[in-house]
Amino acid sequence: MIGTATGRTTRAERVSATRDAILTTAERLFAEHGLFAVSNRQISEAAGQGNNTAVGYHFGTKADLVRAIVRRHAEPIERLRQEMVARCAGSTDIRDWVGCLIRPFTEHLAALGNPTWYARFGAQVMTDPGFRRIMTEESLGSPSLHEVVAGLDRCLPDLPSEVRAERGDMARQLMVHMCAERERALAEGTPTPRATWRDASSGLVDAITGLWLAPVTGAN
Amino acid sequence: MIGTATGRTTRAERVSATRDAILTTAERLFAEHGLFAVSNRQISEAAGQGNNTAVGYHFGTKADLVRAIVRRHAEPIERLRQEMVARCAGSTDIRDWVGCLIRPFTEHLAALGNPTWYARFGAQVMTDPGFRRIMTEESLGSPSLHEVVAGLDRCLPDLPSEVRAERGDMARQLMVHMCAERERALAEGTPTPRATWRDASSGLVDAITGLWLAPVTGAN
Missing domain, CATH: 1.10.10 (Arc Repressor Mutant, subunit A)
Known part of the structure; x- marks a missing residue:
């Protein structure tokens, strides 16, 4: 036995x-x-x-394989975000909540060491007409992300709903594609702004906060 | 004869x-x-x-084909940008120069009618490890783009050079990927913020202006 x-x-x-x-x-x-x-x-x-x-x-199938890769990273990212969300509870500083959106991803990449591949993989999945749904479906199941959205809601200015939706998309696109660009530069040894993932995440939080708070002009 | x-x-x-x-x-x-x-x-x-x-x-090869598709659109986009740059000569309003970056692309898409495919195609080219260089090489040859960069330089606040580089990348990523998302939504009949390409470009100009003007905190 x-x-x-x-x-x-x-x-x-x-x-x-x-x-x-x-x-x-x-x-x-x-x-x-x-x-x-x-x-x-x-x-x-x-x-x-x-x-x-x-x-x-x-x-x-290849789609099943892609989903398994996404899940393997989603778990540690979710744990990091839950810790950050707990630390930000009650905050009305928009930078805290933008940080909860960005930093779990960049800290996860930093913890993996160099080189990493997940940011470039993720950017392709997000851009591919066939696979993009996998990324969306997997992130919908994240409880911490719902808390981040609620936290942002409490400190954002009053925005028309289409601007709100649009800026949420922009924040996501910036996180995914800027991290992929940085990862590629690190892997290829080409120059990239910011020395560390932590510095890069500060740059993203600054920019995304500016983007969320920008006046809505309705100008043509 | x-x-x-x-x-x-x-x-x-x-x-x-x-x-x-x-x-x-x-x-x-x-x-x-x-x-x-x-x-x-x-x-x-x-x-x-x-x-x-x-x-x-x-x-x-497929790379030659991709380059031919890029060039076919680059020419009308360059003409639109040259007209806009001429109208903005001497302006120190950052929104004018951000507009010169974004609107030639969105106006070109609007002129093509619905459906278009170039925004989705371009987002894939920009994200693909093998093809991305084609897009960069073709845009380096744009005289109007150099004038836009010079115009932005004249009205941007004094930014550390790495932040400057980073925000330039962010503006480009936002333009490419937000337009691709909108084009996909139009093609598939799913909801998308903003009724027209012109409105969508206003949203991009607002957000990218906010992003360029955001304070640099250096916060961790």
Whole structure:
């Protein structure tokens, strides 16, 4: 019985290690070469799987694989955001809430060390007509994000609802694409503004706060 | 001799019509299905070319095709921007110069009618690790864009150079990705803030002006 239990554990561990290797390899290949340029077969090979159908066996379709990569990062990001939201409870300083939007993502990237691939992967997922829905669906389930939206609501000026919606989209686009640009520059060794992810997040919080507070002119 | 000349003209016109059909079809397929999902063969077929190698024959590689699509739009956008820059000469109102950045793109999209595909195509090109350089190279050659940067320089507050660079990137990312989101919503019939491209560009000018003028806190 002990032998059997050990055998089971070992197999579960092996499966878990294989899944990890596939997710890490897929994220890197997608970030560097593009979501569509990379096949499941190439990922299986690069992840050191003798069996070229390993990706399909462990994850199903490419959309399922993309979703698994998103979920793997969503969990630590959600934990970071819950901690920040708890610290900001009751705040009416808009910068606090913009920080709760941006910093869980940048702190997560900083904690992963250099190079990271998730920001570039995420920017592609957000821009791809087929995959973008996955990112939206996964973030809808974030309880902390609902608290951030409520916190922002309490300190934003009174904005027409379409401007409100538009500026929310702008904040999201800026976070995703500016972080992807910075990650690419770090990976390629090209110049990028700001020395650290923390400094980069300060730049984003400054700019997004300015954007939220900008007068609505209705000018043509 | 006259017969020969006529024959040549007709052939040149036929080639030009074929190239136009390929560019229009490729842009639409790329926008709707993604840059990598669509093959040159699929474009040839969808453009009504009996010969499946028509794209390769007329344009070369996929990168050459992408560049040809970018150039086809860059010319009318450049003309619009030159007119706006001429009207803004000497202005020290930052909104005028932000307008010169944004409105040539949105007015071009408005002039094309609905649906358009170029904003979604452009957002993918900007995000793709392989193709993004094409967009940058083509815009470097724009004389009017240099004048806009000089105009902005004259009315921006004194910003640290890294913040200056960063906010320039932010303005570009916002223009490209917000226009792509709006174009997608129009094409799919889903709700989007702002009734017209002109209103959407006002929203972008308001927000980007706020972003450029935001205090630099250096806060962590």
